[in-house]
Amino acid sequence: MLGYVIRRILIMIPTLLAISVITFVIIQLPPGDYLTTLVNEMQSRGESMDQGRLAMLRETYGLDRPMYEQYALWLAGMLRGDFGYSFEYNLPVSDVVGDRLSLTAIVSFATILFIWVVSFPIGIYSATRQYSLGDYVLTFLGFLGLATPSFLLALVMLYFANVWFGTSIGGLMDPRYIGQPWSWGKAMSVFEHMWIPVIVIGTAGTAAMIRRLRANLLDELHKPYVVTARAKGLPPGRALVKYPLRVALNPFVADIGNLLPQVVSGAAIVSVVMSLPTTGPMLLQALRSQDMYLAGSFLMFLAVLTVIGVFLSDLALAALDPRIRLSGGASR
């Protein structure tokens, strides 16, 4: 297993470097830079900026340097914890992001937990009781969850949460805690507000997971070895858990890698609708205004999550099913 881990890490590091290059190039691709966008905005308002001051700002922010030099400085800075400077906020990126990263991590973790806790038992129930009333009801709810746009569900949930539970609309905490240091009251306020975004963001993922687990498990349950195990008198629970469930979990585990970044990036629109102080809305704004270091840092954060997620799911898969595929060939 050590050899496998080593090989995977050796693939992971160059992958992250390649992603950082691509991210940086893509951010630089649109014509002009942040200052050009700023000048255009000022001109549209009938204002103007002195060319000398513009050149000075360009030099201050390093925008006059070659792209490879800007990239090298950005990369080396990230290792030191300096993610660059946000032109729009006139602050270091780390200060701009502030609480948003931790709040995003809390919401994402809670959403993934919600997806797993809800979809796992329902998927097993639907597969083991195929075509029962419960299976039909849960399948219907699953399709409904897949088909409903998250932002629409967000609006509906916000309304009912306010009418039925008196929870304030939007945000992840009561307005009096915004900008305040963490306290027990603030944590409880976040906890109280979190269930709405968690359900909204997690619904589509939960529905998809239920469908996938049900399909995988049904495939396994219809295989001859399960029929044989039952015929030999193996208790139904053991005949389910011992092999079919374990094999059906393979695609489920393989999906962890995609789940993490999907939850973080896919929640951007929901975050805008629900006024969540997470990273999504800020990333959208940074991309629109070509705030390159802020946008680049967010995109790198998503890339790191993806690569780590895929790494973890590959490790779990290797531990779960270290089996050769007879169609493929092994080599020395």
Place this chain on the structure above:
Amino acid sequence: MAELPMARPSTGETPTVAEMRYPAGALAGDYARAGAGLALTVLPLAFLPVIPWIAVPLAACALLFAVFAARTLQRQLTRLTMDGEGLRADGPLGGAIRWDALSGLKLRYYATRRGRDDGWMQAALSGGGKTLRFDSNLEGFDAVIERAALAAGRNGVTLTPVTVDNLIALGIEPPEDTGEDDPNKKRPAP
């Protein structure tokens, strides 16, 4: 990389004494991996003021690469000897297992590509309180596994379905039904 040769059909004959080592090419590849990994992790730690959030995973990776380098050295110094009596590993972390004392055989397959080709097998043989681990880079790997499968069958060792599948993939006939999941059959005493 050469194809993993299929083992010859099981004859039950006592094989002659065979000495096996890891080929230089495979070891060179692993040394290169360890070196590249150490360079990618240790150099930034040594020459840049890295923040703890990044330094800790980098240091953990550096430690893993160091352990991997040590393991590669151990494999380079190891020489396996197989005869009718058992299997013996001479070198660091060496040991010996008699075939009639073999109580465990695990065969795992790992591959880093999505298509799961170009992978390698990892074997773990246990018995008499000793475990010997080696992989399919070893010269004569399939012959050792074939002999171990035969001994496992004779000793009534329970093999996992993963090991059975991997044995079949190597062209080695797995031992008869080992009784796993059969409620009517008693498991052999360890």
